[in-house]
Every structure is written in C-alpha cells, then in structure tokens.
Amino acid sequence: MEKINVGLIGFGTVGTGVVKVLQKSGALISERLGAEIVLKRVADHDTTTDRGVTLPDGVLVSDASVIIDDPEIDIVVELIGGTGAAKELTLQAIEKGKHIATANKALLSTHGKEIFSLAADKGVEVGFEASVGGGIPVLKALREGLAANHIDSMYGIINGTANYILSKMKNEGGKFEDVLKLAQEMGYAEADPTYDVDGIDTAHKLALLINIAYGTYITHEDVYTEGIRSINQLDIDFASEFGLTIKLLAIAKSIDGKVEARVHPTMIPSEHPLATVDGAYNAVFMHGDAVGSVMFYGLGAGMEPTASAVVADIIDICRDIKSGGVGRTAPLSTLPAAIKEVELKATEELDIQYYMRFLVTDSPGVLASISGVLGAHNISIYSVIQHERKVGGAVALVIRTHHAMERELRAAVAEIEELEVTKEKVVYIRIEETLGASE
Amino acid sequence: MEKINVGLIGFGTVGTGVVKVLQKSGALISERLGAEIVLKRVADHDTTTDRGVTLPDGVLVSDASVIIDDPEIDIVVELIGGTGAAKELTLQAIEKGKHIATANKALLSTHGKEIFSLAADKGVEVGFEASVGGGIPVLKALREGLAANHIDSMYGIINGTANYILSKMKNEGGKFEDVLKLAQEMGYAEADPTYDVDGIDTAHKLALLINIAYGTYITHEDVYTEGIRSINQLDIDFASEFGLTIKLLAIAKSIDGKVEARVHPTMIPSEHPLATVDGAYNAVFMHGDAVGSVMFYGLGAGMEPTASAVVADIIDICRDIKSGGVGRTAPLSTLPAAIKEVELKATEELDIQYYMRFLVTDSPGVLASISGVLGAHNISIYSVIQHERKVGGAVALVIRTHHAMERELRAAVAEIEELEVTKEKVVYIRIEETLGASE
Numbered sequence: 001m002e003k004i005n006v007g008l009i010g011f012g013t014v015g016t017g018v019v020k021v022l023q024k025s026g027a028l029i030s031e032r033l034g035a036e037i038v039l040k041r042v043a044d045h046d047t048t049t050d051r052g053v054t055l056p057d058g059v060l061v062s063d064a065s066v067i068i069d070d071p072e073i074d075i076v077v078e079l080i081g082g083t084g085a086a087k088e089l090t091l092q093a094i095e096k097g098k099h100i101a102t103a104n105k106a107l108l109s110t111h112g113k114e115i116f117s118l119a120a121d122k123g124v125e126v127g128f129e130a131s132v133g134g135g136i137p138v139l140k141a142l143r144e145g146l147a148a149n150h151i152d153s154m155y156g157i158i159n160g161t162a163n164y165i166l167s168k169m170k171n172e173g174g175k176f177e178d179v180l181k182l183a184q185e186m187g188y189a190e191a192d193p194t195y196d197v198d199g200i201d202t203a204h205k206l207a208l209l210i211n212i213a214y215g216t217y218i219t220h221e222d223v224y225t226e227g228i229r230s231i232n233q234l235d236i237d238f239a240s241e242f243g244l245t246i247k248l249l250a251i252a253k254s255i256d257g258k259v260e261a262r263v264h265p266t267m268i269p270s271e272h273p274l275a276t277v278d279g280a281y282n283a284v285f286m287h288g289d290a291v292g293s294v295m296f297y298g299l300g301a302g303m304e305p306t307a308s309a310v311v312a313d314i315i316d317i318c319r320d321i322k323s324g325g326v327g328r329t330a331p332l333s334t335l336p337a338a339i340k341e342v343e344l345k346a347t348e349e350l351d352i353q354y355y356m357r358f359l360v361t362d363s364p365g366v367l368a369s370i371s372g373v374l375g376a377h378n379i380s381i382y383s384v385i386q387h388e389r390k391v392g393g394a395v396a397l398v399i400r401t402h403h404a405m406e407r408e409l410r411a412a413v414a415e416i417e418e419l420e421v422t423k424e425k426v427v428y429i430r431i432e433e434t435l436g437a438s439e
Numbered sequence: 440m441e442k443i444n445v446g447l448i449g450f451g452t453v454g455t456g457v458v459k460v461l462q463k464s465g466a467l468i469s470e471r472l473g474a475e476i477v478l479k480r481v482a483d484h485d486t487t488t489d490r491g492v493t494l495p496d497g498v499l500v501s502d503a504s505v506i507i508d509d510p511e512i513d514i515v516v517e518l519i520g521g522t523g524a525a526k527e528l529t530l531q532a533i534e535k536g537k538h539i540a541t542a543n544k545a546l547l548s549t550h551g552k553e554i555f556s557l558a559a560d561k562g563v564e565v566g567f568e569a570s571v572g573g574g575i576p577v578l579k580a581l582r583e584g585l586a587a588n589h590i591d592s593m594y595g596i597i598n599g600t601a602n603y604i605l606s607k608m609k610n611e612g613g614k615f616e617d618v619l620k621l622a623q624e625m626g627y628a629e630a631d632p633t634y635d636v637d638g639i640d641t642a643h644k645l646a647l648l649i650n651i652a653y654g655t656y657i658t659h660e661d662v663y664t665e666g667i668r669s670i671n672q673l674d675i676d677f678a679s680e681f682g683l684t685i686k687l688l689a690i691a692k693s694i695d696g697k698v699e700a701r702v703h704p705t706m707i708p709s710e711h712p713l714a715t716v717d718g719a720y721n722a723v724f725m726h727g728d729a730v731g732s733v734m735f736y737g738l739g740a741g742m743e744p745t746a747s748a749v750v751a752d753i754i755d756i757c758r759d760i761k762s763g764g765v766g767r768t769a770p771l772s773t774l775p776a777a778i779k780e781v782e783l784k785a786t787e788e789l790d791i792q793y794y795m796r797f798l799v800t801d802s803p804g805v806l807a808s809i810s811g812v813l814g815a816h817n818i819s820i821y822s823v824i825q826h827e828r829k830v831g832g833a834v835a836l837v838i839r840t841h842h843a844m845e846r847e848l849r850a851a852v853a854e855i856e857e858l859e860v861t862k863e864k865v866v867y868i869r870i871e872e873t874l875g876a877s878e
Binding site for chain 2: 017020021022024025028029031032033034129135136137140141144145146147148149150215271273276277288289290291292293294295296297298299302304305307308309311312315316319320322323324325326327328329330333334335338
C-alpha cells in the first residue's frame with residue numbers, strides 16, 4: 001500500500017492527540033484512503049516528557065528542520081501555535097513544496113494572505129479545519145458543503161472557555177472572577193485568560209470564517225471585539241426575564257454589500273438552538289440564501305476533538321495527493337485571483353436592538369428624563385423593568401430598545417451618564433433577536 | 440473560463456431549485472471553482488408547466504436519453520426519485536462515463552451496491568448529499584470531516600414530516616390524525632404519508648448513514664422500523680413528566696462488533712440538543728471516538744435547501760474534474776475493496792430503558808402483579824406514575840424501566856396483556872437517555 005509521510009511539529013496537547021488518533025484509527029483510515037499515513041518525524045524542543053503515547057525509536061527529534069529538510073515528508077503538521085516560529089516554519093515547509101495542516105488561527109488570521117499566496121505559488125494545500133470550532137467540520141461545510149450559497153449571516157460560539165464561564169454563571173450563578181478561577185482550576189481556562197475572555201481568540205476565528213464566506217482577507221484587527229469581563233449576574237438575570245440568554249458571539253452579516261464583523265456579549269432568544277449550547281461546546285449557526293439556517297455543533301477544543309480535525313485535513317490532503325487532485329479546493333474556497341476586499345460596516349452604523357441597564361436614583365421623573373434622551377436620539381423603548389423600590393436610593397432600571405443606530409445609542413449613553421440621577425456607568429449589551437432565521 | 444456541462448433529469452420541486460440556485464449563484468460558484476457550470480439540458484415529461492424559472496430555448500426536453508447520449512455532458516443530476524426509471528437512467532449515465540448527483544435515498548439505499556460498483560468500474564463519482572438531511576452537509580461531514588473517527592453512535596431526526604407532526608403534537612396538543620391532516624394542508628406531508636410517518640424514508644436514510652459510517656451495504660430492509668401513527672397525546676404528556684421528549688429517531692450504534700440499526704419513536708431527555716429540533720428541521724447527532732459529540736442541524740427538505748446540497752455535489756465533482764482528482768473519495772468513504780458485511784444486532788437483543796403504559800383496573804394489587812411479571816423478566820422499575828383514581832374503573836399506569844433486554848420486555852408485555860386487570864394493548868416506547876454524550 002502506498003505510504004504518505006507526515007512530519008509533526010509541536011508535540012503538545014493537540015500534537016499528542018494527533019499521534020493517538022493516527023495510532024488508533026490508522027487501519028480504518030487506510031480503508032478509507034487506500035494509502036498508509038506514516039508519521040515519520042515529530043519535532044519538539046521537549047523530547048523527554050512522557051505524553052502517554054509511544055513513538056518508534058528515532059521519530060521524536062528536537063530540531064524541526066529535520067522535518068522541513070526531509071524530501072520524503074509530504075505533509076507538515078504545524079501545532080506550535082503563535083505567529084513566531086510557527087510562521088517561519090510554515091513558510092519554509094511550503095517553500096519546500098510540503099502541504100500544511102494546522103490548528104493555528106492566530107497565524108492564519110494574521111498572515112493568511114502571505115501563507116495562502118505562497119502555497120498557491122508552490123502548488124501545495126493548507127488545511128486549517130482545527131483552527132475554528134475544534135473537531136467540528138465547519139470550515140469544510142462552508143468551503144464545500146455550502147459552496148452554492150451566498151452566506152447572509154454567521155453566528156458562532158467559538159470559544160469554549162468563554163462559553164463555559166457564561167453557561168456556569170447562568171446555570172449556577174456566581175461572579176465572573178470566581179467562575180473564571182473555577183474554570184482555571186478545572187483546566188477550562190488558561191492561567192492568562194486574555195485571549196479567551198477578551199474575545200481575541202473568537203475574533204481570530206471569525207476573521208477566518210469571514211475570509212472563507214466572502215472570499216477576502218481580513219484580520220482579527222478588522223473585527224470589532226469586546227470580551228465578557230464586564231458581564232454581571234444582574235444582566236444574566238434580567239436577560240432571562242426578557243427570554244434572552246447572553247453568549248459571547250462571533251457575528252458576521254452581509255447587508256447591502258457591507259459586512260458586519262463583530263465579537264461581543266450578545267443577548268439571543270433562549271429558545272434559539274445557539275442559546276442551549278452549553279459549557280465547553282461550540283456551535284456555528286449560519287444562514288445561506290439557498291440552504292436556509294444550518295448549525296454545526298461540537299467540542300471546540302480538547303486533545304482528541306482538535307486532533308480529529310487535524311487528521312481529517314491530513315486525510316483530505318492525502319486523498320488529493322493520491323487521486324492527483326492537489327489544489328482541488330482553494331484554502332478560502334474562493335480562488336486566489338477572485339479574492340477581493342470587502343467593505344466592513346462600522347459598529348457605529350449597527351441597527352439592532354439593545355439592552356441597557358442604568359443605576360439611577362429612585363425618584364419620580366427618572367424614567368421620563370432617560371426616555372427623553374433616548375427619544376431625542378430616535379431610540380424607542382420595547383420594554384422597561386424596575387423591580388426594586390428604594391425611595392431616594394439607587395436602583396437598577398433596565399430598558400430593552402427597539403432597533404436603534406449604535407451611533408445614536410452611544411451618544412444617548414453619554415448624555416444619560418451626565419444626568420444627575422445616573423449613579424454609575426451605563427451598561428449596554430447588543431441583542432440579536434432573529435439570527436437570520438426566517439421561521 | 441472552462442465550462443462543465445450538466446444535464447438535469449426531473450424538473451420537479453428540487454429540480455426547479457437546482458435551476459434557481461445555479462442561476463442566482465452562478466457567478467459566485469465560478470469564483471470558487473474556476474470553471475463555469477453550464478446547465479445544458481433539463482429533461483422532464485412535462486415540458487409545459489411554468490415553474491417560475493426561465494431556461495434558454497432548447498434546454499428543456501422531454502426525453503432523458505438526449506442527456507444520456509450527449510457526450511458533452513459530464514454530470515447527470517437525477518431528480519426523478521423512486522427506484523424505477525431513476526435506476527435505469529442512472530446506470531445508463533454511469534455506463535456512458537458520466538458522474539451522478541442525486542437526492543434519491545430510496546434508490547441508493549436499495550441499489551447502492553450495484554450503482555457504486557458500476558461507478559467504480561467506470562471511474563465516475565456519485566454524489567448524494569441531498570439524500571440525507573436535505574441541505575445539511577452531513578454526508579460530507581461523515582465521509583471527510585470525521586474520516587479519522589470510529590463512529591460509536593448516530594441519532595438522526597431525518598424526516599421533516601414526522602418531526603413536524605411530533606413537534607406540533609407536543610407544543611400545541613392534538614391527535615395524530617388531526618395534526619397529520621393539518622400537515623397535509625400546510626404542504627408538510629404528502630397525500631400518501633406512508634413513507635414519512637411509517638419511518639420508511641427515515642430507514643432509507645439511516646441505511647445510507649450506516650453504509651458510510653461502517654463501510655458496508657445494508658438496505659432499509661435491514662433496519663428495524665416503526666412509525667409514529669400510534670403516538671398518543673397521553674404518551675407525549677407522560678414523557679414530559681419524566682423530562683423526556685418523543686422524536687422519531689434513526690439510531691445506529693456500534694457495540695462489540697455489532698451494529699444496531701433501528702428507526703422508531705424514541706424518548707430522549709428534553710434538554711438534549713436533538714430534543715429542541717422542532718418543526719421541519721432535521722439534525723444528526725453523532726459520537727466519534729476522537730471528536731466526541733457533534734451535531735449537524737438544518738432544513739431536511741424543501742426546494743432550495745435540497746438544491747443547495749445537489750449543487751454542492753455538482754461543485755465537488757467539478758472540482759475533482761478540474762484538478763484531475765476524479766475518484767478522490769469513494770461514495771461511501773471506505774474504498775470498494777474494503778467494504779465488508781457488518782453483523783446487525785437483533786432488536787430483541789437491545790439493552791435499553793423503556794417507557795410502558797398500561798390501561799388497568801384501578802384496584803389494589805395491580806401494581807404488584809405487573810411489577811411481579813416485570814421482575815420475573817429481570818426488568819427493574821425506575822419510576823411509576825398513576826395520576827387518576829377511578830376505583831373499579833380503568834386508569835393509565837405508566838412505568839419507566841431501568842435497562843432491560845427487549846426480548847424480556849416483549850415477553851413481559853405478552854404476559855401482562857393476558858392479566859385480567861389489563862384492559863388494553865400495552866404501549867411501550869424505547870428511551871435513549873445518554874445519546875452517546877459523555878458530558
């Protein structure tokens with residue numbers, strides 16, 4: 001049986017998962033591929049730690065150039081992460097005519113243009129299914145299964161750490177800081193949780209989803225990004241009263257030739273399929289002009305789920321090598337020559353519903369002054385909640401608006417914060433009430 | 440730009456959808472493919488009805504052989520349905536070296552072996568994404584995205600009509616017959632609903648899912664099949680009391696080298712993602728040894744959703760033609776040479792939980808006699824509900840069991856039906872309480 005040689009760079013959690021999956025499913029994969037995938041070399045600085053898997057003698061090396069320089073290796077799996085050495089090694093491997101499989105969203109959302117262009121020049125493939133949604137084959141769905149569709153909108157829960165924290169806060173209560181600490185103890189959050197809780201990781205992934213859906217090159221810096229640090233139990237509870245659930249969503253919408261690209265805590269209807277995606281699970285909900293609403297759900301991280309996607313990319317590349325179809329699908333689906341700039345919509349131009357929470361003096365006329373400011377900015381009120389009474393004291397007043405312009409909303413917030421009755425910074429959270437579903 | 444010619448046979452609902460999608464997304468598809476898909480001929484007996492789409496003069500013909508005999512047509516889209524003319528035309532097209540895209544689950548689950556074998560001989564591809572789950576790219580996920588996994592289990596809601604009826608009965612109440620009639624009026628059910636409500640269509644689709652997941656050839660006749668005609672409002676309500684929801688599920692499980700293949704009304708936990716799949720939506724929930732739990736959700740039928748999948752298959756075949764990679768993936772993922780028989784588990788050997796409803800005399804000792812029979816068959820009781828009191832009259836008694844052997848359960852049911860206190864045939868519905876999820 002034909003053999004195809006793979007070199008793996010980065011023997012951490014996902015790298016170990018790739019070794020495990022190749023070992024336990026090797027025979028099955030051969031029945032599906034008609035070739036044997038041989039893990040010829042694994043490179044990592046750390047060649048001594050026991051990872052619970054056994055490699056044949058001589059496979060584990062400390063120097064990645066052993067892989068890059070080996071003409072017998074067809075596919076390089078890059079699992080170092082980050083945009084430093086990972087970038088250099090990826091470019092070197094492509095330069096040598098090797099195909100790439102990677103889980104590196106930071107690398108591809110930042111340097112995708114350079115990497116994909118070089119890959120096109122050298123006639124090699126770059127698979128990156130594992131970079132968004134872990135084991136969920138969502139990039140393949142977008143690139144192939146939905147290739148006949150204009151994608152109207154995408155809504156993703158694509159960071160397991162943030163979703164774990166928000167689910168826990170909703171289901172069991174607790175302050176953000178405490179739940180984060182718990183998540184860190186449980187291994188669901190890293191010691192430095194910045195990438196996850198501040199939405200940066202989600203923005204990296206959204207950039208990749210957008211680049212595939214719309215055939216463009218944006219980076220995470222083009223994505224408006226807010227994290228979940230300011231989410232408060234109070235807002236989770238008020239959301240429930242409105243029948244809404246707070247999720248950290250990656251949102252892309254294509255409207256009138258402009259694309260919205262944003263990551264922020266979002267209130268969505270609690271009965272929507274995305275609202276029930278709990279814990280470390282991820283899901284991407286999309287609307288295509290032909291297919292209507294579709295959703296892809298699964299584990300967005302973890303050793304073997306992520307390895308499932310990396311090995312699927314390896315199998316895909318092997319199927320292309322074996323059949324002579326290398327390059328059959330461009331990394332972003334759209335052919336390089338057809339990739340174009342898309343105009344991104346400024347967040348100020350958003351026209352959506354908002355949740356607003358004020359801490360105000362409990363006195364007659366307060367609602368009148370706040371709604372007066374909102375009205376002056378063309379913001380109509382959908383409903384109001386004020387549960388507490390503390391005559392003369394400060395109470396929470398919550399307003400859900402009808403559709404309003406974000407520019408107007410921000411101006412209104414600034415004015416309301418100047419009012420004497422306002423005792424605290426105004427909290428506002430965006431609401432998505434339909435999520436592209438027509439039903 | 441290179442042109443690839445397609446011939447469409449069957450200009451019904453889905454055929455019209457294919458024309459619409461190719462017309463509105465043609466430019467976009469060319470950017471993703473680097474070739475132009477040309478719909479050269481459409482064949483249908485009815486060449487006069489206005490379907491709301493315009494074809495260039497001469498494209499619509501009444502004779503399918505015009506397509507079969509045209510050497511310039513590379514891909515034949517078969518959308519006639521059924522296993523008669525569809526089979527003949529498909530085989531003829533393959534014989535002439537044409538690739539096939541089809542939505543025909545009946546054809547492929549019945550004659551897949553013959554069709555796929557001929558396709559392998561002739562070196563052509565057979566795409567059938569639209570045959571399961573409408574627009575949801577679930578076959579691609581199974582064949583490619585999850586190709587590194589042993590599939591432990593699959594649970595599918597893959598008949599929109601049955602799901603519409605069950606959702607309606609649960610959410611709004613009503614008798615099966617009345618809701619079916621409403622579904623027929625709304626266009627969600629056909630005049631003859633046999634295929635949908637008796638589970639036959641679901642069994643066709645399950646056979647295809649199993650053939651891909653396990654590299655085998657079973658037909659729908661190998662699938663144990665029960666429909667939803669006997670589902671009663673009472674059972675829906677009692678299920679809710681147990682926190683369960685009734686769905687018509689296609690179930691496959693691989694346990695100890697045997698495969699369970701069954702379609703029947705199933706009670707599942709109401710908080711499970713599948714339980715919230717409502718109305719005409721479909722979803723397939725799977726568990727793979729590497730990926731863990733994944734779910735694919737979307738519209739399982741309809742003109743454009745189904746066309747989305749058909750056109751995705753056309754694009755896939757075109758990408759293979761264009762790159763020189765024809766035959767890169769076998770229709771069932773497993774290569775023909777590696778396809779083998781799997782041993783199916785008899786339904787009598789099932790070891791699961793059951794819901795049982797009895798109509799019994801309301802008198803002391805009834806529960807004792809019933810539980811005595813159950814106990815004699817090694818069936819333990821998980822919980823019991825008897826709400827009504829009608830001393831001397833007949834009341835509903837509901838029992839949820841722990842895991843039990845179906846063989847024993849059936850024997851117990853037969854004995855209980857002979858008891859004098861039993862006034863009606865015993866109703867039993869299978870329960871799946873974990874659905875492969877480990878969380």
